[in-house]
Amino acid sequence: MRIGYPCINRGIGCKAAKTFRLKSYSEERLKQTVENNLNCLKQILKFNLVNNLFFFRITSDLIPFASHPVNKFNWQEHYRSKFVAIGGFIKKNRMRISMHPDQFTLINSLDKDIFERSKKELDYHRQILDLMELDTSSKIQIHVGGVYGDKKKSIQRFVERFHNLENSLRRRLVIENDDISYNVNECLQISKQIQIPVLFDVFHHQINNSGSIKEALELCAKSWDLERDGIPMIDYSSRNPAGSRRNHADSIDLEDFKCFLAQSLQFDFDIMLEIKDKEKSAINAINFAMRDLRVQEFFESLC
Numbered sequence: 001m002r003i004g005y006p007c008i009n010r011g012i013g014c015k016a017a018k019t020f021r022l023k024s025y026s027e028e029r030l031k032q033t034v035e036n037n038l039n040c041l042k043q044i045l046k047f048n049l050v051n052n053l054f055f056f057r058i059t060s061d062l063i064p065f066a067s068h069p070v071n072k073f074n075w076q077e078h079y080r081s082k083f084v085a086i087g088g089f090i091k092k093n094r095m096r097i098s099m100h101p102d103q104f105t106l107i108n109s110l111d112k113d114i115f116e117r118s119k120k121e122l123d124y125h126r127q128i129l130d131l132m133e134l135d136t137s138s139k140i141q142i143h144v145g146g147v148y149g150d151k152k153k154s155i156q157r158f159v160e161r162f163h164n165l166e167n168s169l170r171r172r173l174v175i176e177n178d179d180i181s182y183n184v185n186e187c188l189q190i191s192k193q194i195q196i197p198v199l200f201d202v203f204h205h206q207i208n209n210s211g212s213i214k215e216a217l218e219l220c221a222k223s224w225d226l227e228r229d230g231i232p233m234i235d236y237s238s239r240n241p242a243g244s245r246r247n248h249a250d251s252i253d254l255e256d257f258k259c260f261l262a263q264s265l266q267f268d269f270d271i272m273l274e275i276k277d278k279e280k281s282a283i284n285a286i287n288f289a290m291r292d293l294r295v296q297e298f299f300e301s302l303c
Helices: 027-050 080-092 112-131 151-163 184-194 202-207 213-221 254-263 279-289 293-302
Strands: 003-006 055-057 096-099 139-143 173-176 198-201 233-236 270-273
Touching: 003 279, 027 055, 027 080, 055 270, 080 112, 096 112, 112 139, 151 184, 173 184, 184 198, 184 213, 198 202, 198 213, 202 213, 202 233, 213 254, 254 279, 270 279
Parallel strands: 003 055, 003 270, 055 096, 096 139, 139 173, 173 198, 198 233, 233 270
Antiparallel strands: none
C-alpha cells in the first residue's frame, strides 16, 4: 500500500500548478511557467520520498493551455529530457503517479465540440505520462459524465466513444464513481463493457451508495488487472463536519481512517487522500498506517 495526496504541496514554497490568463499568453510566458512547474514537481517528489509518500497525483495545470488551440509550441520535444528525468526518479523510487482532468472533460457530452475538446485534454494527460516513460499502472481517472435526462443512452454514448479513442489513451483510463450520477454498480457495469478498471472513491460512495464499503472494494478490485493496471487505486476522504455533506475534510480524521483501514484489511491498494491540507494529512496517515501489514510489506519490498 502506498499513500499519497493530489497536485499541491502547501509547505515547500512552490506551486507546480502555476498558470496565467489566456489574454496574457505568449510563448515566452508559457516556457517560464512550464519551467517553474517542472522544477517544482521535482521538489514535491523529493519531499514525498523523504516523507515516505509514494503516491502522487500530478496537476492537470502542469502545462498551461496544453490542449488549447492558442498553444502552437512543441512543449513535448522542448521538455522531453526533463520529463524523462522526472520519470526516472519516479521509477527508481517505485512511486506511483495518477492524473485527473477537471469536471469539464466529458466523453459522453451531448455537445460534440465538448467531446472533441475532451479528447484533446485527455490526450494531453496521456502525453505527460508517456513522456515520463511510465507504465500503464499510471492512470488517468475520469468520471462517466452527465446523465442528460437518459442514463441508459448516456452510458451507451460513453461506451461507444471510449471504443473510438486511441489505444494509447484507453489503456491509461480508469472510471471513478461520483457522488451524484454514477454509483459503483453503474461504473462496474460500464467496466465490464469496456474492460477498464473502476477507481473506488470512498467519500463519493458514502453519499451515492450502492452497498457496503467492503463489498464495493471487493467488486472494484476485480476490475483491475495486476499486470496491466497495477494494484487498485482508491480515493479516500471523510466529510467536513462544518460544511455540507459533499465537502471534503480539512484534515484527516484518524478515527474514520482507522475504521476504513479495518474494513479494507483483506485488500491491497494505493490510497489517494483527497483532503484539503494535502501533505500534512498524508504524513499523519502514513505514520498512523505504518503498523498496517500492507504498508510494512511495501516498505520491506524497497530494501
